[in-house]
Amino acid sequence: DAEITQSPRHKITETGRQVTLACHQTWNHNNMFWYRQDLGHGLRLIHYSYGVQDTNKGEVSDGYSVSRSNTEDLPLTLESAASSQTSVYFCASSESYRGLNEQFFGPGTRLTVL
Amino acid sequence: SQKIEQNSEALNIQEGKTATLTCNYTNYSPAYLQWYRQDPGRGPVFLLLIRENEKEKRKERLKVTFDTTLKQSLFHITASQPADSATYLCALPGYSSASKIIFGSGTRLSIRP
Numbered sequence: 001d002a003e004i005t006q007s008p009r010h011k012i013t014e015t016g017r018q019v020t021l022a023c024h025q026t027w028n029h030n031n032m033f034w035y036r037q038d039l040g041h042g043l044r045l046i047h048y049s050y051g052v053q054d055t056n057k058g059e060v061s062d063g064y065s066v067s068r069s070n071t072e073d074l075p076l077t078l079e080s081a082a083s084s085q086t087s088v089y090f091c092a093s094s095e096s097y098r099g100l101n102e103q104f105f106g107p108g109t110r111l112t113v114l
Numbered sequence: 115s116q117k118i119e120q121n122s123e124a125l126n127i128q129e130g131k132t133a134t135l136t137c138n139y140t141n142y143s144p145a146y147l148q149w150y151r152q153d154p155g156r157g158p159v160f161l162l163l164i165r166e167n168e169k170e171k172r173k174e175r176l177k178v179t180f181d182t183t184l185k186q187s188l189f190h191i192t193a194s195q196p197a198d199s200a201t202y203l204c205a206l207p208g209y210s211s212a213s214k215i216i217f218g219s220g221t222r223l224s225i226r227p
Binding site for chain 1: 122156158159160203215216
């Protein structure tokens, strides 16, 4: 069965370190998204991609970067982790440019920055 | 900018009753609206999509309405069960790009036996 996976599921890091969160989907979807979820803010879009070599900034992109070298993967990098980036991170994918189809979410990565 | 409002207070109802959750939005006329379910420690799961020209949509015990005049969607779960306890998120396509989805903060629903 097709799926979307994230790794690691839990990560503790220190302020200033570079961290990369992995996202891998086997749906063969063109669209991939990274969100963070915090109490009181819901899901907020960090970066997204509509295909290989395409990346776009979301509403909370400062301090984060992504790259899309193939259809299956969209890794999220925190260049220099900050305590404000402690959150739960979700990766999602969808198949349609028009977005009418649903988004499929991964299980999430809980990141703690000390 | 577009804004989505869901009741941030948890909704607690008795098993067997109908649960009704509200999603209001402003500054936008979306072509469709989606509802997702999220269980603790898991990613959201898509439930239903309703288009702007559809007044109502049903799926088993779920019913969604979409009032584009009131800029409101109602999400109903009939004959509710404790297994329906979860957080429910409404979502709209982004104003600048329909492929982006903007999520509400969700309403937590608890069904007591």
